[in-house]
Amino acid sequence: MTSHRVVVDDGEAGRVLTVLPGVGYTAEGPVLARPAAALRAAGWTVRTVVWGGRPDFDGARRVYADVVRDGVAAAPGAVHLVLAKSLGTLALPVAVELGLAGAWLTPLLTTDRAPEVRDAAAGLGAARVPALLVGGTADGLWDGALAAASGARVLEVDGGDHSLEIDGDPARTARALDDVTAAVVDLAAAVAAARN
Incomplete structure (x- = not known):
């Protein structure tokens, strides 16, 4: 199995963000890095998984x-939020089981390799777990109908690919990144406020 480490940027002990990157999309990628930086600046402790190589599905799942x-x-007493991209969304079932809020970016909703992600996403409303699902209409792993029916907050990027980029349109891509960051920050604020 590919090695990994968890890098911790200490902030307030009572608010913890865990960042789970994708296979080829590291935590330095903008749709993870920008929201994480915004929450770090707001005082959250940020825990980030860094892989030593390319993770596989089974290893990443564990x-x-x-x-x-x-x-x-x-x-144990902290407010927890998971920020996950693509392969990182394999943690969605565990987060639901633990009652943890999550921002699930480009979740694996259509692949047969992760049916548990699809099932957990479909049941977010029933589980009453605060969640944000973010995907692009040009991403084959996105299921907009499932997301809309999930009971979660949804941000759908028109024309967005699996990196939430709009081909040939850097201005719209930049606006989409701003929207994703704002949506994650808004979810984090709502989750923290609900605990106070």
């Missing part, structure tokens, strides 16, 4: 579940 559980165990 690692992400453990990382999420370890984060809760390390700060």
Whole structure:
């Protein structure tokens, strides 16, 4: 299995963001880095998974579940939020099980390799877990109808691909990135306010 480490940027102990990147999309990619930076600036502790190589589905599934559980165990009274991209959304079922809020960017909703992600996303409303699903209409892994029926907050990027970029339109891509960041920050504020 590919090695990994969890990098922790300490902020307030009572608010913890866990960042789970995709296969080829690291935490330095803008749709993860910008929201994480905004929450770090707002005082959140940020825990980020960094892979030592290219993770596979089964290894990532185990690692992400453990990382999420370890984060809760390390700060049991904290407000927790998961920020995950693509392969990182393999942690969605664990987050739902633990009652953790999450921002699930380009979730794996249509692949047969992750049916548990689709099932967990479809049941977000029933689980009453605060969640944001973000995907692009040009991403084959996105299911806009499932997202709309999920009970979660939804941000759909018209023409967005699996990186939430709009081909040939950098201005719209930049606006989409602003929208994603704002939506994640808004979810984080709502989750923190609900705990106070």
